[in-house]
Amino acid sequence: MGDSTDLDLPRGVALAWGVSADPQRGPKREMSVEKIVDAAVELADAEGLGAVSMAAVATRLGYTPMSLYRYVSAKDDLMLLMQEAATGLPPASVRDVDGWRERLRAIFRAMLDIYLRHSWMIDVPITGSPTTPNSSAWMEVVLEAVDETPLSAEERLAVTLLVTGQARWYGTVLAGYAATGRATGLTPEQITLRKAALFDGLISADEFPSLRRAIDAGVFLSPDDPFMFGFERILDGLAAYIDRLEAGGARPAPAGWATLDDAGVASDKKYREAQKALRDAEKALRDAQRHVRQTLREARERAGRHPSA
Incomplete structure (x- = not known):
């Protein structure tokens, strides 16, 4: 077990594990997979994942695109290697944290730090469980954190998915702010103020009373971190379960796994027709709500022009 020599590995995975050597001859001796990946990561950090192409990376390195294909033969392989390089190994300090809860919290924050430094990673598609060394190392530290608990092997893996999933969800928001910042030049604080102003101007107490109360309470401008609040409550639940x-x-x-396809539901004609009818009904409801809002605004404007005596 644990021997990769007999596995038919995809080239990107093989490169990540170091079992696929660089070509013996290339355009120049100093070319390598590592330099290609480093250049691609730098480009993604600066301009986002959409800016990364074999041609753009080649230009950054001063080579032709065909030169790169001798080392990384597909963009999907390049993205996998970029993700592996940006992920890196877990910081050694997390293993020095005592207690499963405190250690999971430290790992979660370390994962968030990756997304803060490399927000483009959110745009890399998820194609299955991680099969690269660094991704596996992060799974290892989470599993280690709960080694001394009575959780079963399946439950420990579920905790790993929980921590990584929550970090990715938080990272999605951080990545969105980063993309908006690149496009507009706004700081995260300015983006927050703009979004809060939009909510304040668009949400009425008549249509969304609970949301309006939350806005009036200042939730969108609060310094409190709602994601960390949610993560701590998840840890509360895990602690109660362990107890x-x-x-x-x-x-x-x-x-069991939640899936519609197992029952053949998603491909059923009547189901698809029902789903379409539901979408049509939802659209009609949105149109009706829009008409109500417009009518209400017009009524208020008329009342403002002709106040009662």
Whole structure:
């Protein structure tokens, strides 16, 4: 087990594990997969993933695109290697943190730091479980963090998905702010103020009373971190579950994967027709709500022009 020599690895994965050598002859001796990947990461950091192409990376390095294909034969392989390089290894300091909860919190923040430095990583498609060294190392530190708990092997993997998934969701928001900042030149604080002003101007108490109360309470300008609040409550739930297991409580029945295709539902003609009817009804509802808002604005304008005596 653990021997990759007999596996038929995709080239990108093989390059990541170092079992696929660079070509013996290239355009210049100083060319390497590592230099190509470093240049691509620098380009993505500066301009976003959309700016990365074999031609753009080649120009950055002073070579022709065909020269790069001798080392990285496909853009998908390049993206995988970029993600691997940007992810890096977990900081050694997380292993020095005592207690599973505190260690998971430290790992979560370390993952967020990656997205802050490389926001383009959110745009890399998820094609399955990580099969590269650095991604595997991050799974390892999460599994280590819960080694001493009564969680089963499946539950420990679920914790890994929970931590990485929450970090990715938070990273998605951070990446969105970064992209908006690049496009507009605005700081994150200015983007927040702009979004808050839009909510304040568009949301009425008549149509969205709970949301309006939240806006009036200043939630969109609050310094409190809602994502960390949510993550801490997840840890609360995990702690309660671990306490229950340690007290001899029974595990819940395992849940299967959620999928429509297993039952053939998604391909069913009647189901598709029902889904289309639902979308049409939702559109009609949105149109009606828009008409109500317009009528209400016009009524208020008339009332303002002709106040009662």
